Amino acid sequence: MTRACSTVLFSALLLAIPAWRQANAAAGAEASLPPEKDDWIQIETAHFTIFSNAPEKRALDLGKSLERFRAVLSAFQSNLQIDSPQPNLIFIFRNKESFNSYNLRVGGKLAEVSGMFHAGWDANYITMTAIWNEDPRPTIYHEFTHQFINNNLSVVPAWFNEGLAEYYSTFVGDERQASIGRPVAGHVQWLSFHSLIPLKLLLEQDYNPDFYTEVTRGGTFYAQSWALVHYLLANGPDRRGQAGKFLDGIIQGLPVEASIQAAFHIPLETLEKELQGYVSRGRFNYSQITFTDKFRVDDRAKVRSMSRGESLARLGELLFHLQEERLPDAEAHLREALRLERAGGPPAQGRRAYRRREWTRDPGRNLPSRPRASQPGHQASSHVRRGLCGAGKPRRSAWGRPEGGDRSAREGKATPPVPARCHHESLLSIYEVGESQRGPGTLRQGHRSPQRRGGDPMGEAGAGSL
Template structure:
């Protein structure tokens, strides 16, 4: 850890590093080019969060965060948390990779971030990793073009040394059912099958049907063979043939409005770097021993800080040592109490302390906590944890379910893979008897957990509140149905974008007779997003104001509309230009 630290910032990435600044600057440029290419190819618009990458110079730095055992087994990690998404990478581990150290790893993980970082939809293990591997070998020849689909270095060695995993085993594999050797085969076989689906078959448009069926609980093998309309034997024959073929590449041009990033590395104090790393360790649930070692190091090297002190208070709050956390926060000077990191630590301490008191909690203190979370959200409305804290405080204060459910929904939309948030949201939707929304949240949650008791409870709730056939006519309504009928009769180069909230409110935009399909897609989304911001968000702000009796409400987030009908899995559409 004892080294010079730098941060490199671009519009969509922030890299904190103790590696060589020039090398990391090039990596940041590549990441921006990769984002521009994949966002265009996958037709993904506007991720709202910047990804933070900790690019560690060597194994020693990396092991100081993840521990010795993980450092032996991995060269990088990716975490979705209720505070944001983070990547860690050991630059030394990837120094022999082509083009640039760690590039393939980060391209792989950023593909995950783009495709389902903000979605509850579950991808089968083979497809999730195979899809990310397909894009990990992106190339940029230098003429404004890009290429995807080259064989990843690690997959090439697997395909040469080992026989491909049998197709049925591949389709049924999960992270919990494979060992280390089998996992490597899943990555190789997943890449091979995904490559065939995207580049060599005429079945790419059916992948969405497969993902939909998989998320509805269909048998993994039946879901794919039915979606592709291929017997398993024919599909396996095409899959195995891939190991003997050459692999074509997909090509395209970067968007016309793309401008290369020119980030300049800026020195970062070791105090700030240590505090940020410590905060990440707490947010991602790293072992307390590693945090204690980092704190001891900071004190020994004279790089302790008040921000690091606040992180220690957060860690103590998480263990239930509230008095100790209060004592730690009390050491931070009053002139720093307005800092975001201090206010967040204090809000969570007070909330968890009041919750521990049960029926003895103080409503006045809880109201103060609620307003603290509102203030934090007004400063940064992308932190799911703060929406979650606000929802908890509102429920404890006795607000109506519809009021705190609005806040819980915002937390879920920002961190749908946080199980604690997803479980509470699913439970409240179940109590609300909202069958479709409950199923939308509960089904992927069921697929994420392996605990038998928890699974049985969710399965029982899903059986009690089946979504099929519930409120479809009510949700669509005559006006919406009429709109779809009218839309079907329009000419080509048309597009329709539709956004639903969980109560059935919707915003819709469509266009026709556009110059081309891309223009139609973009214009329909613009119309939809404008209507979301002008209608749905206004309703939420009014609900917020009624709930807290104040005009202080969070500023509106970016709207999120989806092409096609609501409820379909967010499976990326491949579109080579």
């Protein structure tokens, strides 16, 4: 009964692939299947499901790090929604070659990225690499922050989305203390050698792949977005409150100049000079939290091996949601998984019967209705970033957008905005925890003063640093 049911549901997923795509999926797509020697495991933590072909210890450590990061956000952002109503599916690939088989295509070429967040109506997907000589934790913190923002705000400017994700990406924590907002060394060094984007252009920039394919602009966008968020967070509660009002104005459709004047009571040019001065000084405060009680994180995890059919089904599902260009590859994975199951292998439990499980019934109508989704135009969006592969290397972001949507839908204007001020001020208020002594710990500020050119870009730690 289980095998028959799963086969029918799996076939339904294949039927969702347009017939013309099925006809075009031939040897090229079938060649995209991973090597048969690939061993995949599934890890279930308290809040995440991880699929990985990386070494088990490496994948487990990343899962525990993400649980710790989530716990800190939950403790200090208790008025916001930490967990998504959709399941969190994380794919950790052992190396760049393995990751690239499931990477985005931009202009027919592989995107220069090492991690991605995809918010869909049925699931959230995070993909990343676990290369042995790089620390992948900033990537996974960055991507989870995108989910955190997506859970609480209907529409967000690109600079705020990426800047806040970068701000949280340097999280460091254990059971006694944590620090948030440490400088991103690559961004500090990048800004030392590159001119800033005009602030008006930065604030109005949407997720446009053409913008990010130009290396210098893409690198500066990430670095300057991080610097702007850092500036807004590190200059006292008044500035943070003004930042919340500014974001409110943007979401409500006010022009950039009008929003700045209404929130900060200064013209755009003055704010731009303040940001330039902040970057030039190179002194970036960060928040350090000391927990008054032993901070407990549920780091229990269950690990099991996956059959080839299961791993192909999960990878096919990922490709199916990624972008239209990957549909032939998705079909090749799904058909092979179905063939293995019909041949008598273990049922491919990895595929999700989303048509059955993710559709809910509206009590007011005898019709199925979707659960809460991300904003229009963003349901198939993908944030992509370059990992911390070395100082000065840029990170890019490219979004795959649903076809057929007009500009207003792509920009998320089709939905009434969430009352943003309380959400924005909460997202911007991590510094205030120590001032009011709320939550499970206290907070103090540290600083690092990166050298502007040459030497260690992180510089010497200040008196308040870890």
